[in-house]
Amino acid sequence: MADESVVTTPPVQTIQWTKKDLLGLRELSAEEIRLLLSTAESFREISLRPIKKVPALRGKTVVNLFFEPSTRTRTSFELAAKRLSADIVNISTTSSSISKGETVLDTIKNLEALKIDIVVIRHASAGVPHMVAKQVYASVINAGDGAHEHPTQALLDLLTIQERKGRVDGLSVSIIGDIAHSRVARSNIWGLTKLGARVTVCGPPTLMPAQIEQLGLRVTDDVDEAVREADVLMLLRIQHERQEASLVPSLREYRLRYGIDRERLKRAKPDVLIMHPGPVNRGVELDSSVADGPHSVILDQVTNGLAVRMAVLYLVSGSVKVEEVES
Amino acid sequence: MEPPAAVTFREKTKLMDAEAIRRSLVRIAHEVIERNKGIDRLALIGIRTRGAVLAKRLAAEIEAIEREAVPVGALDITLYRDDLSRIAPNPIVHATEIPFDVTSLRLVLVDDVLFTGRTVRAALDALIDFGRPTEIQLAVLVDRGHRQLPVRADYVGKNVPTSLRERVEVRLVEQDGRDEVMIEESVNGG
Numbered sequence: 153m154a155d156e157s158v159v160t161t162p163p164v165q166t167i168q169w170t171k172k173d174l175l176g177l178r179e180l181s182a183e184e185i186r187l188l189l190s191t192a193e194s195f196r197e198i199s200l201r202p203i204k205k206v207p208a209l210r211g212k213t214v215v216n217l218f219f220e221p222s223t224r225t226r227t228s229f230e231l232a233a234k235r236l237s238a239d240i241v242n243i244s245t246t247s248s249s250i251s252k253g254e255t256v257l258d259t260i261k262n263l264e265a266l267k268i269d270i271v272v273i274r275h276a277s278a279g280v281p282h283m284v285a286k287q288v289y290a291s292v293i294n295a296g297d298g299a300h301e302h303p304t305q306a307l308l309d310l311l312t313i314q315e316r317k318g319r320v321d322g323l324s325v326s327i328i329g330d331i332a333h334s335r336v337a338r339s340n341i342w343g344l345t346k347l348g349a350r351v352t353v354c355g356p357p358t359l360m361p362a363q364i365e366q367l368g369l370r371v372t373d374d375v376d377e378a379v380r381e382a383d384v385l386m387l388l389r390i391q392h393e394r395q396e397a398s399l400v401p402s403l404r405e406y407r408l409r410y411g412i413d414r415e416r417l418k419r420a421k422p423d424v425l426i427m428h429p430g431p432v433n434r435g436v437e438l439d440s441s442v443a444d445g446p447h448s449v450i451l452d453q454v455t456n457g458l459a460v461r462m463a464v465l466y467l468v469s470g471s472v473k474v475e476e477v478e479s
Numbered sequence: 480m481e482p483p484a485a486v487t488f489r490e491k492t493k494l495m496d497a498e499a500i501r502r503s504l505v506r507i508a509h510e511v512i513e514r515n516k517g518i519d520r521l522a523l524i525g526i527r528t529r530g531a532v533l534a535k536r537l538a539a540e541i542e543a544i545e546r547e548a549v550p551v552g553a554l555d556i557t558l559y560r561d562d563l564s565r566i567a568p569n570p571i572v573h574a575t576e577i578p579f580d581v582t583s584l585r586l587v588l589v590d591d592v593l594f595t596g597r598t599v600r601a602a603l604d605a606l607i608d609f610g611r612p613t614e615i616q617l618a619v620l621v622d623r624g625h626r627q628l629p630v631r632a633d634y635v636g637k638n639v640p641t642s643l644r645e646r647v648e649v650r651l652v653e654q655d656g657r658d659e660v661m662i663e664e665s666v667n668g669g
Binding site: 168169170187190191193194195196197198201202203205206207208211212236463466467469470471 | 555557558559563564566567568569570571572573574575576604605608609610
């Protein structure tokens with residue numbers, strides 16, 4: 153028998169998603185991130201259909217478990233689950249037994265006894281989704297844990313950059329604001345550097361983590377320098393309701409030194425993208441003229457967030473119990 | 480929806496070569512025009528991946544005859560599969576591109592191989608989510624039998640009886656670098 157007449161079923165060329173959870177971008181390979189992005193690209197079209205729904209997750213139950221207030225992320229996950237035909241339950245801390253002192257793990261174990269498939273968690277403490285993921289069979293998606301990671305936000309940012317610029321590799325991206333307290337910054341740093349972007353972080357020294365340059369970033373407190381070479385400007389929200397109030401002299405001072413207004417934007421590249429994870433403090437980190445201007449892709453980010461969350465729900469839901477399948 | 484397999488296959492017979500594939504598509508193009516009395520309100524929808532390639536070729540043949548372009552779309556049926564929760568990891572999803580409103584159109588769904596009928600069932604569900612076509616017809620390059628659902632094709636390139644130990648591999652230049660349809664047989668029982 154001639155050897156060349158024997159063809160083994162070719163292995164699928166693209167890599168496959170095998171992880172139960174999505175906890176952060178730090179633990180993902182560049183290939184896994186690209187798979188998430190290309191899947192999200194395919195999902196974008198579903199929201200443009202007259203019937204914005206596909207049956208892929210029919211019969212699956214998703215729980216949104218938010219220990220911190222959230223409107224856009226929670227809504228985005230909820231719509232993503234619904235457009236995949238999953239059933240979704242929203243639980244927020246104020247209206248649940250969590251306010252009666254129940255521990256996170258007890259809450260999760262009780263939900264799991266109800267046979268849920270995926271839990272989307274946001275918590276003020278870093279590492280809670282990781283801890284939970286080890287304890288439950290359900291897939292865990294991190295929707296933001298403390299100042300640690302917010303993987304779906306970074307993925308939607310990457311998708312938006314790729315959509316507008318055609319690539320991420322080789323681009324210069326400046327992240328400006330409170331780097332120290334930002335999970336959005338941290339997830340983006342992992343994602344951008346893995347996909348080959350050059351990342352600059354810029355902000356007041358009081359809001360800059362020590363030794364962050366060890367992640368292979370350029371660090372500056374000069375916003376004009378961060379603006380000059382950037383293909384993408386990612387502004388972070390100054391969370392003045394939190395601890396940062398004492399770390400910057402005043403919002404007015406922050407605006408003068410780090411805020412992006414039309415004047416500062418003149419020194420940027422003519423095709424620079426302005427991004428912001430929302431909600432925008434208009435007149436602090438971003439002036440309205442810029443937030444609503446031609447460079448802004450803030451609403452594209454929101455649209456892409458839905459596609460990214462659909463892709464994540466779809467991929468993690470297929471990852472369960474691989475060994476049981478071929479029987 | 481070929482079975483996911485670590486099974487080894489050996490090439491058994493060449494069912495069609497490039498010329499046979501071309502002639503089949505030319506004949507199907509004539510049949511589509513004849514049955515629909517022209518190409519008014521007609522559109523082709525190819526099922527990804529190879530059905531989408533065939534739909535483009537069929538559209539070119541129809542245009543060569545009628546001297547008018549036919550709209551072509553590409554449909555990914557992954558999210559409509561009936562075995563999604565049984566296969567893991569979940570298969571890659573490719574983009575669906577239907578750049579026109581399907582409502583009131585006569586659609587010809589195009590795929591490479593008609594086998595169990597489950598792909599066509601998924602495609603029908605998907606298409607109906609895009610609107611209400613007047614009619615959906617089905618064109619396939621190869622019908623290999625073994626239907627598990629009440630589905631039949633309106634246009635068939637070649638009917639071929641097969642055994643369940645065999646698989647039909649359609650290769651197209653755009654996707655695989657050459658045009659041929661092979662029958663392969665499993666050598667380790669899959």
